[in-house]
Amino acid sequence: MFNYLSTIVFLPVVGAIIIALFSGGRPRLTKYLAAIFTFLPLLAAIGVFYRFDRAAGGFQFQEKIPWIAPLNAFYHLGVDGLSLPLVLLTAFLGFMVVLISWKIDLRVREYFAWLLLLETSILGVFASLDLLLFFVFWEIEIIPMYFLISVWGSGRKEYSAIKYVVYTLSGSALMLAGILSLYFTTEPHSLSMVDIAQQGLVPLVTVIPQAAIFFLLLAGFAVKLPVVPLHTWLPDAHTDAPTAGSVMLAGALIKMGGYGMIRIVVSIFPQVARDYAPLLVTLAVISVLYGAAITLRQTDLKRLIAYSSVSHMGFVLLGIFALGQVSLTGAALQMVSHGLITGLLFAMAGLVIHNVGERDLNKLGGLARQIPIIAVVFSVAGLGGLGLPTTSGFAAEFLVFVGSFSSTIVSGIQVYTILTVLGVVVAAGYILWMLQRVFYGPVLEQYHAVKDADVLERVYMFAFVALIMLVGIYPAIVTDIIKLGISPIISFLGG
Numbered sequence: 001m002f003n004y005l006s007t008i009v010f011l012p013v014v015g016a017i018i019i020a021l022f023s024g025g026r027p028r029l030t031k032y033l034a035a036i037f038t039f040l041p042l043l044a045a046i047g048v049f050y051r052f053d054r055a056a057g058g059f060q061f062q063e064k065i066p067w068i069a070p071l072n073a074f075y076h077l078g079v080d081g082l083s084l085p086l087v088l089l090t091a092f093l094g095f096m097v098v099l100i101s102w103k104i105d106l107r108v109r110e111y112f113a114w115l116l117l118l119e120t121s122i123l124g125v126f127a128s129l130d131l132l133l134f135f136v137f138w139e140i141e142i143i144p145m146y147f148l149i150s151v152w153g154s155g156r157k158e159y160s161a162i163k164y165v166v167y168t169l170s171g172s173a174l175m176l177a178g179i180l181s182l183y184f185t186t187e188p189h190s191l192s193m194v195d196i197a198q199q200g201l202v203p204l205v206t207v208i209p210q211a212a213i214f215f216l217l218l219a220g221f222a223v224k225l226p227v228v229p230l231h232t233w234l235p236d237a238h239t240d241a242p243t244a245g246s247v248m249l250a251g252a253l254i255k256m257g258g259y260g261m262i263r264i265v266v267s268i269f270p271q272v273a274r275d276y277a278p279l280l281v282t283l284a285v286i287s288v289l290y291g292a293a294i295t296l297r298q299t300d301l302k303r304l305i306a307y308s309s310v311s312h313m314g315f316v317l318l319g320i321f322a323l324g325q326v327s328l329t330g331a332a333l334q335m336v337s338h339g340l341i342t343g344l345l346f347a348m349a350g351l352v353i354h355n356v357g358e359r360d361l362n363k364l365g366g367l368a369r370q371i372p373i374i375a376v377v378f379s380v381a382g383l384g385g386l387g388l389p390t391t392s393g394f395a396a397e398f399l400v401f402v403g404s405f406s407s408t409i410v411s412g413i414q415v416y417t418i419l420t421v422l423g424v425v426v427a428a429g430y431i432l433w434m435l436q437r438v439f440y441g442p443v444l445e446q447y448h449a450v451k452d453a454d455v456l457e458r459v460y461m462f463a464f465v466a467l468i469m470l471v472g473i474y475p476a477i478v479t480d481i482i483k484l485g486i487s488p489i490i491s492f493l494g495g
Helices: 006-023 027-053 081-101 108-127 131-140 143-153 157-184 192-200 200-208 210-224 233-240 242-252 255-268 270-296 301-321 324-358 372-385 394-406 415-438 455-473 477-494
Strands: 060-068 073-079
Touching: 006 027, 006 060, 006 073, 006 081, 027 081, 027 108, 060 131, 060 394, 073 108, 073 131, 081 108, 081 143, 081 242, 081 255, 081 324, 081 455, 081 477, 108 131, 108 143, 108 242, 108 255, 131 143, 131 157, 131 415, 143 157, 143 233, 157 210, 157 233, 192 255, 192 477, 210 255, 210 270, 233 242, 233 301, 242 255, 242 301, 242 324, 255 270, 255 301, 255 394, 255 477, 270 301, 270 415, 301 324, 301 394, 301 415, 324 372, 324 394, 324 455, 324 477, 372 394, 372 415, 394 415, 394 455, 455 477
Parallel strands: none
Antiparallel strands: 060 073
């Protein structure tokens, strides 16, 4: 039988190996190989999305073979309605960042090898159903992201790369402690996410408090999401990463945090999640409002978008710990939507910075006449970020707010929801302010010769716009699948 998921996950790293070994000194060949080995997984992911049995639901396309027998660990892959959209999103972004990186000329072979390894590690996280395998893929992504920032980044790139590693490894250490606690306190010892969630955790209460393991695991995911106050690595990493690194980081990598919260923390510890939901919803409100307020103060184009991600991922946290079917569906859709919208925002910011040679908002202005196509697409991405109807941002945020407001799990959830809605109001302010500062106002003389997007750049930017509008106009194309993955989790919560 053809192993769809293994093909999707490992084709990029096969491409990375081929590039590293055989493409030396031929940048053009390297780029074409990278395009091929990211386009094929995208085609396979589209095939899996199309072939996914909506009537059956559950985990499909499973591959399970013994891996480390003494630990009862398996090479176990599978996708359900929750993970499949994120696999497809990552495969799409993996191909897009190769096109975005087409003008890279510094150490081309190494750059694309690291980029493809990064894609494999993120795909592996979303496809893994064994906790140890999940953790291995989770850790692998640190290496390529470190090198992408420290070698091909800008500004304080070494500082930002080290800060990213320190934060991520700290969260991962706590998460590993949680996984080991989970393993040693279940009978029989198991690393299967599916089995542990379905069988419950009654044996845990006699050994280690469930809440302790809950927060050990949550810490790793909260760093990655990120949740305030564990967010400070994100603006630095985004600001100093190369454009492709920022797109993958915002589009797919931080989604690992939200996915882990739903797949592992809420699914395995439903009662603990209910007990501590008020605390986590409070952190969601803080993340949304604090992130939005700090965004208003930014004058660096990429840093502004980075802080907006902190705010928007707060919506994901709110949707998750409102613990309702609609709110969880909205949180999952918000992860997909944010990946598309913020991925496009960083791609457009990279284009502006590359073509104009400036990123300080105080020194930009009047660019709409010189680069009209970039201005229009940047505006579409910005309007999606502030939740304009017909964009995916509106559909996702609407589901999060409606689902959270109607949740019965958290006392006073309506107040929390109304407070987070204020984040959307502030988002409208900083998005429109940014667009006005960059593209409108008097034309500055030094930018008269700036070039607009070329043919290849138009291809990837219009691909992003098409998906943002498709999900915004017809969100059921994603939510119908997401609901199939959320339903079992709601049953664990007693809904």
